[in-house]
Structure formats: structure tokens, C-alpha cells
Amino acid sequence: MSARLDRRFAMLQQEGRAGLLAFVTAGDPDRDGCLELLRGLPAAGADIIELGLPSKNPWLDGPVIKGAHQRAVAAGGDAHMALDLVRAFRETNQGTPVVAMGYADTLHRHTLNRFFADAAEAGVDAALIVDATGDDWRAWRGQARDHGIPLIPIAHAEDGELGWMRDTFEADGFVYAVASPGKSGGAAPDVAEVAARLQRLRRVTDLPVVCGFGIRSVETAGALAREADGLAVGTAIAERLVPGQGSIPGALAFVTEISGAMREAGGPKAT
Amino acid sequence: MSHQIKYQISEREMPKQWYNIAADLQNPPSAVIHPGTMQPVGPEDLAPLFPMEIIQQEVSMERFIDIPEPVRDVLRQWRPTPLHRARRLEKALDTPAKIFYKYEGVSPAGSHKPNTAVAQAFYNKNEGVKRLTTETGAGQWGSSLALAGAMFDLEVEVFMVKISFNQKPYRRAFMESFGAKCFASPSDMTEAGRAILAENPDSTGSLGMAISEAVERCVQRDDTKYALGSVLNHVLTHQTVIGLEAIDQMEMAGEYPDILIGCTGGGSNFAGLCFPFIGQMMRGGDEIDVIAVEPANCPTLTRGKYAYDFGDTAQMTPLVKMHTLGAGFVPPGFHAGGLRYHGMAPLVSQLVDEDIVRPVAYHQTETFAAGVAFGKAEGILPAPEANHAVKAAIVEALKAREEGKAKTILFNLSGHGNFDMAAYQEYASGNLKDEAMNDQEMAMALAGLPKVPEPVAAE
Numbered sequence: 001m002s003a004r005l006d007r008r009f010a011m012l013q014q015e016g017r018a019g020l021l022a023f024v025t026a027g028d029p030d031r032d033g034c035l036e037l038l039r040g041l042p043a044a045g046a047d048i049i050e051l052g053l054p055s056k057n058p059w060l061d062g063p064v065i066k067g068a069h070q071r072a073v074a075a076g077g078d079a080h081m082a083l084d085l086v087r088a089f090r091e092t093n094q095g096t097p098v099v100a101m102g103y104a105d106t107l108h109r110h111t112l113n114r115f116f117a118d119a120a121e122a123g124v125d126a127a128l129i130v131d132a133t134g135d136d137w138r139a140w141r142g143q144a145r146d147h148g149i150p151l152i153p154i155a156h157a158e159d160g161e162l163g164w165m166r167d168t169f170e171a172d173g174f175v176y177a178v179a180s181p182g183k184s185g186g187a188a189p190d191v192a193e194v195a196a197r198l199q200r201l202r203r204v205t206d207l208p209v210v211c212g213f214g215i216r217s218v219e220t221a222g223a224l225a226r227e228a229d230g231l232a233v234g235t236a237i238a239e240r241l242v243p244g245q246g247s248i249p250g251a252l253a254f255v256t257e258i259s260g261a262m263r264e265a266g267g268p269k270a271t
Numbered sequence: 272m273s274h275q276i277k278y279q280i281s282e283r284e285m286p287k288q289w290y291n292i293a294a295d296l297q298n299p300p301s302a303v304i305h306p307g308t309m310q311p312v313g314p315e316d317l318a319p320l321f322p323m324e325i326i327q328q329e330v331s332m333e334r335f336i337d338i339p340e341p342v343r344d345v346l347r348q349w350r351p352t353p354l355h356r357a358r359r360l361e362k363a364l365d366t367p368a369k370i371f372y373k374y375e376g377v378s379p380a381g382s383h384k385p386n387t388a389v390a391q392a393f394y395n396k397n398e399g400v401k402r403l404t405t406e407t408g409a410g411q412w413g414s415s416l417a418l419a420g421a422m423f424d425l426e427v428e429v430f431m432v433k434i435s436f437n438q439k440p441y442r443r444a445f446m447e448s449f450g451a452k453c454f455a456s457p458s459d460m461t462e463a464g465r466a467i468l469a470e471n472p473d474s475t476g477s478l479g480m481a482i483s484e485a486v487e488r489c490v491q492r493d494d495t496k497y498a499l500g501s502v503l504n505h506v507l508t509h510q511t512v513i514g515l516e517a518i519d520q521m522e523m524a525g526e527y528p529d530i531l532i533g534c535t536g537g538g539s540n541f542a543g544l545c546f547p548f549i550g551q552m553m554r555g556g557d558e559i560d561v562i563a564v565e566p567a568n569c570p571t572l573t574r575g576k577y578a579y580d581f582g583d584t585a586q587m588t589p590l591v592k593m594h595t596l597g598a599g600f601v602p603p604g605f606h607a608g609g610l611r612y613h614g615m616a617p618l619v620s621q622l623v624d625e626d627i628v629r630p631v632a633y634h635q636t637e638t639f640a641a642g643v644a645f646g647k648a649e650g651i652l653p654a655p656e657a658n659h660a661v662k663a664a665i666v667e668a669l670k671a672r673e674e675g676k677a678k679t680i681l682f683n684l685s686g687h688g689n690f691d692m693a694a695y696q697e698y699a700s701g702n703l704k705d706e707a708m709n710d711q712e713m714a715m716a717l718a719g720l721p722k723v724p725e726p727v728a729a730e
Binding site: 134138160161162163165166169170196199200203204 | 360363364365366636637639640641643644645647648665666669670672673701
């Protein structure tokens, strides 16, 4: 169990608001730029950081995050660099949890067992493998747990209660609920539909529920903040890092804006 | 037939005898105590309430008791009930566990309750009784006794816990269609009911109160006896047709349970499925993990005391040794009305006390989530009571998945939820809540337990 993650969700509950999980890809736009971004995120309003492990084939991601992966890979980004970044981040920050989020093939390249050991040592608080399923997932969860790292279960809309029970059984950390099916950065979700689904999911699990995929606008984030314990935002940050179109301060300013909207909306306890 | 779903035995193969677990217990069952004399009750004490044949069964130490032919004839209208292999549930859970359930919802009243209602009605009719009184929580027992009364031409009066009476108008219509009279309890028809209403006019009722009313109505007239739908030994014995059939059906399936699960309110459906298997285990058979599932808001087995207590609120019944939350305890109003009882079948309590049965408790909303999920996979929406067993079965199947073990799980799907749509509607709309237990109230009810000199083993 990650004490840092538990403390953060406890704090959010006490403050009566949903947490903002800011997703950035390790090495985007490059190593130093990424570290500057990571160090700026907590002050900008990010409660938890999701650090993407650069992948050559990020097949579940839309064009924007795919671009982020390409930039990161071009900058020499891989799982090693991601963990180096976490170590550097931890030099100045001990409070903000970091969730390593990646594809199975990236982790396999690092060799999985070593990854969880190294990640724990670097200061990673949880791991999320976006394309893990079935037996692999269970085997990996055991390995991750051996190093004190919760492997975050994913609740897909189409699975319904039974699948959610299956995938969240004896899990720890939090549950990642996919807001809209399809790739990251897709169409904005139907807020009412997602809200109803999150309510059903909450009856199946006692873990905090984080909702992601498709949350790009301040409006959507404000509306869903009342339904989840946390919201993950990635595409809207990455598109502000595209060279020539945005900048690190611009991305941080957006984080401040969306975090402000979520704080204003209040959390699930405020309804 | 590698993908068989239902394992059916023929009417001819329906059990001809009930199984009485008292014969196989290591320690004798605790004596039932008369609250006036503090001595074990004798048949004459029970005679105003029950026919002689039932009283004899209550204290019988015979392992098998013949089922009268007229009882088997009525039971045959729906028995033997099917044993299902929950293949679609297994697939959805991606579990190596083999999940079986015995489906008692095929009875005309929709639950296991007619198994004993028919037998009790028969014995009463046989001894010249004209009228039966009883209580009902969710309405399943009242419906079953109404049905049995119609089969054997007996008048039936049912005191239905008020919260259920209001939540389930169709249960009342069902009972009245079979000619029974149904009253919301607490009512103004009895001393017990009037006393409760005087103290709390808004009382939502409880099984304990309804029992007091039914017993009071019974002792007022010589031609009237009382029928209890759970808790007592004879009731549990009548329910063993479930487990006896399941033993044959599991054999057809080529499996034997590693884990047995039943929900417990008074204990009868749990006992019905599990006692015959526990008997085999106690006679040297394979070890089984036997799980009794109760609501977290009426945690008799997991948080109650194993002590002598009254079976009803007005303290009219004899004292029995059981797990109890105190006869004065009124559980918060939740939907599994059949599980809202302060006490427990003494035989089930004894098995829990002897570590042969493992009790667990779940909250209402998680059991409904399990029930809805089960319905989507298997096509049957369970009764809210049975949702507790479903929840435990899913948990055990997922544990088996974690451990990578192909465990065989058998649970009792004691009834369907077709009369419980108001509850499902509330669940769907998100209005179903888990009320917090009032620990202080529970402690007070437990502090009021009667003082009984430690016994006095039964002969």
C-alpha cells in the first residue's frame, strides 16, 4: 500500500473535492522540459501526477498523446528516463503521489519485476498498465504488490457490475474508470451517463474512483468533479506542449484553470 | 453434455425422508427453557402452539424422518427444484471456480418457504386444527403458509412486519388470493401490538413483534395453532429436502462442494441446503467451508451474543440458546426483510459456535450490486435476501481466481426477486443507502438479555 496515495485521497475527502490527476509523458517535450513541468504541477493545482512511460506504439492513445510519446521517444525517453525523472522530482517533492502509467510492452522491455522494484525505489506510488488484461494483470499485480506498489484496476464502461467486481476485487490504490470508450482525447463524454455509471461503480468498490479519458474542457471537469474522487486530464495538457503551439508555462496555466474549476465545483461529498 | 446448465432429478427421486442434524451433532442441542420456571420446556408447554407431531420432531434425535405422502404430493407441484451450474457467471468473473446454485425460486410462492409450510399445514390439519396464525417479514413465509393453508383447507392469519406490508402490496394480494388474512404489525388487534404502538406509534415493526402478535392470537382459541417459518429445529429439518436433492444433483454433475453458502435470517434456507452436507462432513466426509451470510445491519452471527434469549419482542416465547442481538433490538429498515431477525436458529448458532460454520456480513448496496450482476449473467433477479448469498458466492469465486484454484462453490438461491421490484427500483435510482448500525441501541438490547442459569443439558 502506498501511504502517500492514501494520505492524498484522505486529504481530498477532508477538503470535500475531487483531485486533479495531471498526465504528462516522461520526456515530453524533452527531459529537462518535462522535469520543469513536473516540478511546476503541484503548485499549479495537480493533486496527483500520472507519468506516462514513453511507448513506440501507444495504440490506446489519440493523436495528441501519441505525439507526446513520439516527442518523448525522440528525446531518448523510456522507462529508465521516467524513473530518473521521478527521482529528480522527489528531491523537491515528497507529498504528491506519482502514478506510473504505461503500456505492457514498455514495461516488458525494462523487465517487469525489476520495473516495480526500481519504481518503488524511485518514489513511484502506483502503476497503471493501460493494455493489461486477464492473467497477465493478476500476475503483475502480485509482483507490483511485493514492492508495495498498487496496480490500479481499470473499470471499462462495457464491463458492468460483474466485470467491475472482477477487476477491482482485493485491489488497492484507486479505480480508474474510463469515461468515454475509444482512444484518449476523444469526444467529450455524456456527463449524465458517466455520472450514473460512476454511481453504480461506487457500489461495487470502496476504493476511490478516478475518472479519465475524454476530460479536456474546464466545463466537463467542473461537471464531473462532483461525481468522482479524482479526474485525470492528459490530452489537454499535451496539446499545450506541442512545439510552436504552446509552452510549459502555458500548460501549467491550463492546469491552474482546470483545477480552479474543479475546486469551485466541489467534490462528490458536496452534492 | 459437456455444457449442461441444469441438473434435474425426477419426482420419483425426490427425498422420502428429511434429515435431522441433531442426530449427528457432537454436543447435544441446548435445552429450550421455560421463562417462568427456568426449567427445560416439555411437550405440554408447547402443545398450545404446535401439533404433537411437530413437537416430537422438534426434539427428535432420529437422523431421518419420513415425509408423509400427502406432503410429498404437494411438494411435487414444483419439486425437485433444479440445480444450476452458473456457467455464464463463471465466464463473466473469469474464474476457475465452478459455481452451482440450487434454485428454490421455482416454488409457487417464489422461495424455499413452502417446503415447511406444506408440512406444517399437513400436521395441523391431521390433528384437527382449523386456523393457523403466523408472522412474516418480507412476505415470503406468509405467502407460503397462505398457499399451504389453501392446499389443506386451513384458515391462515398473517402478521406482516409493517415496513414490508407497505413496501410490498403484491405480497399481501398474493396471500389474500389464497384466502389468508394479512395484517400490518404492530397492529391494534393484540395486546402486544397495542403496547408497542402506545410506546412508538410510528414503529415500522420487526419479526420479533409480529411473532408476539401471532402467538397471542393463537393462544386465544383452541382450534388455532401457530406456525413459525424459520428458527425452530423442525422447520430446518423440513427444509433439508433442498440439500438432500442437491447431494444427488451434485453427484450427477460429478462435483462435490468445497464451499457451501446460504444467507441467514432465521437460518432455514441456509440449513436446508447445508445441513445434509454438514452431516456428511460430520460423519467423516470431505471438509467443506460452510459460509452463513447475513446483513451487516442485522449482524446476529457476526456481532451478536451466543446466549439464552426470547424469540419475540413481547417475551412470550420460550428461551432458546442462540446468537442474538437482544429481543428488544429493532434492526434499521432495509430491504431483505426476511433477514431482519434479532435471533438465529439454535442449531445454526451451535454450528457457528463450534466453528463448523463461518459467518460473514455484507452491506445492502453491495448485495444488490451482486444481485443485479448475477441477474445480467444468469437471467434471474434474486430476492434481496438471496442477494447476500450471491454476493458471498461472487467473493469466493474471485478469491478462487486470485488463488488460481478451481474450487467448487454451491449456494442456495433461496428465492426470486419478482416481488421486490420496488427495492430494485430504489437501487437503480441510487436511493438505496446503507444505514449505519446504532451500536448503542444494540448494546442496550444485549444488556437486556434474560439471566438464565447455565444448563441443564438436554437429554
